[in-house]
Amino acid sequence: ELFEMEESESIQTMFGRFQTIVNELSFLGRTYDNFDHIDKLLRSLPRRWRPQVTTLRASKNLNPVLHSRTKHIEIKHHFVRDHVQKGTFELIYVKTEEQLADIFTKPLQEDRYV
Numbered sequence: 001e002l003f004e005m006e007e008s009e010s011i012q013t014m015f016g017r018f019q020t021i022v023n024e025l026s027f028l029g030r031t032y033d034n035f036d037h038i039d040k041l042l043r044s045l046p047r048r049w050r051p052q053v054t055t056l057r058a059s060k061n062l063n064p065v066l067h068s069r070t071k072h073i074e075i076k077h078h079f080v081r082d083h084v085q086k087g088t089f090e091l092i093y094v095k096t097e098e099q100l101a102d103i104f105t106k107p108l109q110e111d112r113y114v
Helices: 011-027 034-044 047-059 064-086
Strands: none
């Protein structure tokens, strides 16, 4: 990669440099779509930005493999949200010690469930 974020550079400064390059390329007749711009910017961020980049790619469907793995989460989230808004479901906080589902997912402590 020739274009990278410099060590002490802010996101705003990096984006300004990037936009200048894109404008100059456009002047020369080279155009790219927004997906290409976003992808290049995300690839140009340093390693410490990796968690944010992964989150952005997942939330904006920029990574088709990750999207196929997380789509069910999105569907479940919207299903529950819609029913909570309609009043069909009510969400109630349950303490960890009172989670009955733990008997199916964790080793049982005899004194707790007998």
